[in-house]
Amino acid sequence: MSRGIGAHANKVFEDNETIIYEYGGYNLNDKKFRNENHIYDGSILIPRSCFVEPEIHKKMKKMPNGKRKLITKRIPILVEYEKMIEEGIVVIKNCSHCWYTTNDARHIDMMALRILSHVFQQYQVEGEIPEYISYNV
Numbered sequence: 001m002s003r004g005i006g007a008h009a010n011k012v013f014e015d016n017e018t019i020i021y022e023y024g025g026y027n028l029n030d031k032k033f034r035n036e037n038h039i040y041d042g043s044i045l046i047p048r049s050c051f052v053e054p055e056i057h058k059k060m061k062k063m064p065n066g067k068r069k070l071i072t073k074r075i076p077i078l079v080e081y082e083k084m085i086e087e088g089i090v091v092i093k094n095c096s097h098c099w100y101t102t103n104d105a106r107h108i109d110m111m112a113l114r115i116l117s118h119v120f121q122q123y124q125v126e127g128e129i130p131e132y133i134s135y136n137v
Contacts, residue, residue: 004028006136007095007111009119010040011129019046019129021119025097025111035097042095044112046119050084052077054124076124081116090116111135 009023024040027033055075060068084090085108094101094109101107114135122130 003137005111006134007109007115008038008040008135009044009115009133011131014129017048019048020044021046021115021133023112023115023133024095025099025109027097027099030099033097033099039096042098042109042112043091043093044116044119045091046116047089050079050081050090051120051123051129052079074125074127076121079117079120079124081113081120092116 005025005027007023007025009021011019012022013020021044022040023042023044024035024038025033025042026035054077057073057075059071061071063069081090085092085106092108092112094107094112098109098111100110102110102113115133118133118135119130122133
């Protein structure tokens with residue numbers, strides 16, 4: 001069953017050093033956070049150096065026809081984005097429809113953290129920086 005919360009992000013800028021996403025969150029359970037106009041006024045700035053490559057596993061697999069084939073599998077690794085935020089490497093500006101933040105001094109939108117996590121994971125699975133990310137619960 002859906003909880004009616006989530007966030008969406010679009011890549012708005014990319015160069016050799018920086019990726020910038022605009023994002024907006026929503027909470028269908030609270031009228032003032034519904035974001036019915038799909039406003040994307042939050043931002044996530046990620047240096048390209050933060051994108052880590054996954055582990056690559058290769059093995060020979062015997063196929064049903066008797067031939068062998070090289071199988072390559074990308075295994076995502078954990079990206080410590082919380083540490084990057086603490087050190088000021090990744091910068092998040094909360095959106096106006098932010099309803100739940102971290103308990104530390106930064107008060108970072110939890111939906112922005114979910115978006116960031118999905119960006120890093122999708123990069124490792126697909127091998128390219130995603131244009132659009134959606135997180136819905």
